[in-house]
Amino acid sequence: MGLLxxxxxxxxxxxxxxxxxxxxPGGSAVFFSAAGxxxxxxxxxxxxxxxxxxWDALRQLExxxxxxxxVERAPGESFRWKARYSYDLASRExxxxxxxxxxxxxxRLPERFRSARYVFLGNIDPELQLGVLDQVRDPxxxxxxxxxxxxxxxxxxxxxxxxxxxxxxxxxxxxRELSGDWNIYRAAQWILSRGPTMTVIKQGEHGAxxxxxxxxxxxxxxPLQEVFDPTGAGDAFAGGFMGYLAKTGDxxxxxxxxxxxxxxxxxxxxxxxxxxxGFEGVTLADVRxxxxxxKELVHFEVEP
Amino acid sequence: MGLLxxxxxxxxxxxxxxxxxxxxPGGSAVFFSAAGxxxxxxxxxxxxxxxxxxWDALRQLExxxxxxxxVERAPGESFRWKARYSYDLASRExxxxxxxxxxxxxxRLPERFRSARYVFLGNIDPELQLGVLDQVRDPxxxxxxxxxxxxxxxxxxxxxxxxxxxxxxxxxxxxRELSGDWNIYRAAQWILSRGPTMTVIKQGEHGAxxxxxxxxxxxxxxPLQEVFDPTGAGDAFAGGFMGYLAKTGDxxxxxxxxxxxxxxxxxxxxxxxxxxxGFEGVTLADVRxxxxxxKELVHFEVEP
Numbered sequence: 001m002g003l004l005x006x007x008x009x010x011x012x013x014x015x016x017x018x019x020x021x022x023x024x025p026g027g028s029a030v031f032f033s034a035a036g037x038x039x040x041x042x043x044x045x046x047x048x049x050x051x052x053x054x055w056d057a058l059r060q061l062e063x064x065x066x067x068x069x070x071v072e073r074a075p076g077e078s079f080r081w082k083a084r085y086s087y088d089l090a091s092r093e094x095x096x097x098x099x100x101x102x103x104x105x106x107x108r109l110p111e112r113f114r115s116a117r118y119v120f121l122g123n124i125d126p127e128l129q130l131g132v133l134d135q136v137r138d139p140x141x142x143x144x145x146x147x148x149x150x151x152x153x154x155x156x157x158x159x160x161x162x163x164x165x166x167x168x169x170x171x172x173x174x175x176r177e178l179s180g181d182w183n184i185y186r187a188a189q190w191i192l193s194r195g196p197t198m199t200v201i202k203q204g205e206h207g208a209x210x211x212x213x214x215x216x217x218x219x220x221x222x223p224l225q226e227v228f229d230p231t232g233a234g235d236a237f238a239g240g241f242m243g244y245l246a247k248t249g250d251x252x253x254x255x256x257x258x259x260x261x262x263x264x265x266x267x268x269x270x271x272x273x274x275x276x277x278g279f280e281g282v283t284l285a286d287v288r289x290x291x292x293x294x295k296e297l298v299h300f301e302v303e304p
Numbered sequence: 305m306g307l308l309x310x311x312x313x314x315x316x317x318x319x320x321x322x323x324x325x326x327x328x329p330g331g332s333a334v335f336f337s338a339a340g341x342x343x344x345x346x347x348x349x350x351x352x353x354x355x356x357x358x359w360d361a362l363r364q365l366e367x368x369x370x371x372x373x374x375v376e377r378a379p380g381e382s383f384r385w386k387a388r389y390s391y392d393l394a395s396r397e398x399x400x401x402x403x404x405x406x407x408x409x410x411x412r413l414p415e416r417f418r419s420a421r422y423v424f425l426g427n428i429d430p431e432l433q434l435g436v437l438d439q440v441r442d443p444x445x446x447x448x449x450x451x452x453x454x455x456x457x458x459x460x461x462x463x464x465x466x467x468x469x470x471x472x473x474x475x476x477x478x479x480r481e482l483s484g485d486w487n488i489y490r491a492a493q494w495i496l497s498r499g500p501t502m503t504v505i506k507q508g509e510h511g512a513x514x515x516x517x518x519x520x521x522x523x524x525x526x527p528l529q530e531v532f533d534p535t536g537a538g539d540a541f542a543g544g545f546m547g548y549l550a551k552t553g554d555x556x557x558x559x560x561x562x563x564x565x566x567x568x569x570x571x572x573x574x575x576x577x578x579x580x581x582g583f584e585g586v587t588l589a590d591v592r593x594x595x596x597x598x599k600e601l602v603h604f605e606v607e608p
Contacts, residue, residue: 182392183529183531185529207524218527218601223520223522225493226487291606292606295604295606299561300523300561300565301558
C-alpha cells in the first residue's frame with residue numbers, strides 16, 4: 001500500500017543536557033519516513049530543501065526505502081530550527097526558526113504518489129494540507145498533525161480540513177487549545193464531532209491515546225532509563241503508526257491498537273539518540289521485540 | 305488477612321472549579337480505608353482526631369467495614385487542611401495546614417491490630433512510621449508513603465525506614481526528589497537499592513508504575529470525562545492496592561499487577577466526587593467492572 005508523507009525537511013540544532021547537534025537532518029517528513037520505512041517501504045516524501053541541504057543525509061534515507069522523488073530543491077536556505085531542552089527534557093525553548101525555502105513551499109505530488117493509500121499530512125499550513133488532499137486520488141486513510149500556531153491563525157481552514165481526514169494526531173496541549181476543553185477525553189470527542197473518526201493524542205513521556213466515539217486505547221511510553229533527545233518523537237510515532245497500517249493494510253480495531261504500539265516503539269527509538277540516529281541499524285525484528293516489551297509493560301489478567 | 309493503615313484523619317476544605325467543601329472527612333487513613341474496605345474488611349485504622357471531629361462521618365465508614373478501635377480522640381482541634389485547585393485540576397495550592405492534635409500523635413496499636421499482615425504507613429513522620437513497624441508482629445507486606453517535607457527534614461530516618469519496608473509508594477516528584485534523579489525509572493531503581501523490593505510511582509492523571517528490579521508494570525489512569533476533586537486519589541489507590549492483596553493473600557507477580565489495577569480503579573472512584581463521596585454505594589461488582597474497563601483500555605494482541 002502506498003504510504004505518503006508531506007511535511008518539513010529541516011536542519012535542526014538541538015541542545016540537551018547530554019550534548020548538542022548542529023544542522024542535523026530533521027523535520028516532520030524526515031522523522032516520519034526514517035521511522036516508517038523500517039516497517040513499510042517505500043515511504044514517499046513530499047517536501048522542499050534549500051540549495052544548502054546536505055543531500056547525502058537524505059541519500060542515506062533513500063537507501064533505507066525512502067522515495068525522495070517528491071523532494072523539491074529550491075534556491076535559497078533550508079528550513080532551520082534551533083532549540084534547547086531543560087535539564088529533565090520535560091520542556092524546550094525554541095531559540096530560532098528560519099523558514100527559508102519552506103516559506104514558499106507549495107506541495108506538488110509526483111504522478112505516482114497520487115495513488116498513495118496511506119497519507120500523513122505533517123504539521124504545515126492547513127491550506128497546504130488541503131491542497132495535498134486534492135492531489136491524492138483515493139486515500140484509504142488520512143492522518144494529520146497540526147500545531148498551536150495554525151489553531152490560532154487558520155482555525156477555519158483547520159476545521160475545514162478536519163472534515164476530510166480520518167485521524168487528527170496532535171499532542172495534548174494542542175487538543176486542549178483546539179477544543180477549548182482542558183479534559184483530554186472531552187477534547188478528543190470534540191475533535192471527533194468535527195469529522196475525524198479517530199483522535200490520536202500524543203502525551204510525550206506518558207505515551208499516547210487513540211480515541212474513537214465508543215472506545216479509548218492507551219499505550220504508555222516505553223520505560224527508558226536513558227533519553228537523549230525528544231525531538232521528532234511525535235513524527236516517529238506517526239511514521240510507526242502509519243507504516244504499520246500501510247504494511248498490514250488492515251484497519252480493524254485490533255490492528256489500529258497494534259499500530260499505536262508500533263508508533264510508540266518508533267517514538268522510543270527516536271528519543272534514545274540525537275535526531276534520526278536512533279533509527280540507524282534498527283530492524284523489523286528489533287521493533288517487534290520492543291512491541292513485545294510493551295505487551296509485558298501493560299499486561300495483566302482479570303481474575304475469572 | 306489483617307489490613308492496617310496508620311495515617312492522618314483530617315477535615316479538608318477544598319475548592320475546585322466545580323464547587324467546594326468545608327471540613328469534609330479526609331486524610332490518608334480515611335481515603336485509604338474508605339477505598340480498601342470495599343475490597344477487604346475490616347480495615348484497621350490507627351490515627352487521631354480532636355474533640356471537634358464529626359464522629360458520625362467515621363461511623364459511616366465503620367458501617368462499611370472500617371475498624372476504628374485504633375482511632376484516638378484527643379482534646380483539641382482536629383487536623384485541618386485547606387487547598388484550592390487550578391482550573392484544570394493539574395495543580396493545587398495549599399492555603400492552610402493546621403496540625404492540631406496530629407502534631408503530638410504517637411501511634412499506639414490496639415493489641416489485636418498487632419497481628420496485621422498487610423500494613424500501610426500513610427504519610428506521617430518516618431520516626432512514627434518506624435514506631436508503628438515496631439508494634440506489628442509479623443507483617444507479610446509493608447507499604448509506605450512519604451512526602452517532600454520528610455525527604456528534606458528527616459532523610460536519614462526515611463532511609464532507615466526503607467530498609468524495613470517492601471514497597472515505597474510515592475508520586476513522581478517525590479521519587480525524583482528522594483533519589484536526586486529526574487529519570488523516573490532510574491529514580492525507582494535507586495529506591496530499590498535502598499531496601500524495598502518494589503517501588504510504586506503514582507503519576508496522577510497518568511496512572512501509576514510498579515517497578516521491581518527486573519520488571520516494570522504500568523497502569524494508566526481511567527479515562528474520565530468528569531473529574532471533580534483529585535484529593536485523596538493516591539491514598540485511595542493505596543487502599544485499593546493493599547485491600548486487593550489482603551483479600552487475595554497472593555503476592556505473586558500476576559496478582560501484584562492486578563492489585564495495581566484495583567488501586568487505579570479506586571483512585572478513579574475517588575476523583576469523580578468530592579472527598580470520600582466517590583466511594584458511596586460502590587460495590588465490589590462496580591470495581592470489577594472498572595477493572596475490566598482497564599483491560600479494555602490497554603489490551604492489544606501482539607501478532608503471531
